[in-house]
Amino acid sequence: MPSRPVPFLKGHGTENDFVILPDPLGGLRLSAATVARLCDRRAGLGGDGLLRVVRCDAIPEGRALAGRAEWFMDYRNADGSLAEMCGNGIRVFARYLERAALIRPEDGEVPIGTRAGIRHVRLTGTGSGDGADGGDGGAVTVAMGAARLPSGPGESVTVTIGDRRWPARHVDMGNPHAVAFVADLAEAGPLLEPPAVTPAAAYPHGTNVEFVTRRGPGHIALRVHERGSGETRSCGTGACAAMVAAARRDGRDPAADGTSVHYTVDVPGGRLEISEHPDGAVEMTGPAVIVAEGILDPAWLGPAE
Numbered sequence: 001m002p003s004r005p006v007p008f009l010k011g012h013g014t015e016n017d018f019v020i021l022p023d024p025l026g027g028l029r030l031s032a033a034t035v036a037r038l039c040d041r042r043a044g045l046g047g048d049g050l051l052r053v054v055r056c057d058a059i060p061e062g063r064a065l066a067g068r069a070e071w072f073m074d075y076r077n078a079d080g081s082l083a084e085m086c087g088n089g090i091r092v093f094a095r096y097l098e099r100a101a102l103i104r105p106e107d108g109e110v111p112i113g114t115r116a117g118i119r120h121v122r123l124t125g126t127g128s129g130d131g132a133d134g135g136d137g138g139a140v141t142v143a144m145g146a147a148r149l150p151s152g153p154g155e156s157v158t159v160t161i162g163d164r165r166w167p168a169r170h171v172d173m174g175n176p177h178a179v180a181f182v183a184d185l186a187e188a189g190p191l192l193e194p195p196a197v198t199p200a201a202a203y204p205h206g207t208n209v210e211f212v213t214r215r216g217p218g219h220i221a222l223r224v225h226e227r228g229s230g231e232t233r234s235c236g237t238g239a240c241a242a243m244v245a246a247a248r249r250d251g252r253d254p255a256a257d258g259t260s261v262h263y264t265v266d267v268p269g270g271r272l273e274i275s276e277h278p279d280g281a282v283e284m285t286g287p288a289v290i291v292a293e294g295i296l297d298p299a300w301l302g303p304a305e
């Protein structure tokens with residue numbers, strides 16, 4: 001990071017919270033240690049992750065997408081590790097672009113580059129901060145792409161915490177998930193450590209783990225332990241993975257049935273509405289809020305890396 005004032009914002013989507021660093025030209029060098037310091041809830045700004053807002057042509061991972069998307073979501077977990085995709089983060093990213101007058105609701109579907117490829121966002125509610133939306137920032141809808149449910153070895157995995165074990169479903173939303181169904185969300189305990197997931201070979205880069213319970217027809221609730229961040233109040237990709245796993249468990253497969261399926265997904269930090277369509281596309285709608293905006297103290301940041 002340069003030792004000069006660096007602007008930041010703070011935002012959240014269903015209480016999955018992020019430090020946002022606008023860096024259109026890609027000038028910031030962010031080490032894992034700097035990201036972890038920024039996301040530290042006591043000594044830093046605090047967040048489950050960090051969103052660097054950079055032009056596609058200003059980041060190596062984005063160059064191949066540059067003709068199709070202008071902006072790239074450079075997402076980091078709270079421990080500084082990279083992740084392919086963040087479903088709550090991309091809604092907050094879109095809200096930032098709206099606030100900075102870089103996109104407008106009239107633009108319709110806006111492509112955003114991510115490490116999992118391009119995702120499209122649509123502003124479906126205003127985040128103007130005038131209170132008209134009840135402070136929830138209004139809704140943003142994201143075309144999340146298709147879920148991938150690997151078949152063969154690694155299709156079914158086991159989640160273990162202490163002496164408790166749950167069979168789980170491997171679902172890939174661009175990033176990895178293990179979805180375990182439980183009778184009661186309290187079964188997972190305090191989730192202070194990452195649950196063990198076996199076979200380990202199913203997840204060479206680690207995984208996010210969702211504990212899911214049924215609330216009623218088309219209605220589930222979950223808790224999540226996120227790779228690189230610990231238990232969080234919400235995970236958008238995790239909610240989509242849980243929705244698809246729940247649909248299959250309920251005998252619904254839009255690609256086979258030819259009809260879309262919709263679930264309400266409750267997370268500790270709020271509610272997401274998620275559909276899966278016959279072409280495989282998963283669509284998620286939820287709030288996205290910008291909470292604050294400021295300047296990082298160069299003295300706190302320390303010398304340039």
Ligand SMILES: N[C@@H](CCC[C@H](N)C(=O)O)C(=O)O
Pocket residue numbers: 016049077082083084085086087088089175176208226227228229234235236237238
């Ligand atoms: N909170 C996110 C997911 C962030 C990335 C995840 N921890 C990973 O490492 O894959 C979401 O809303 O999807």
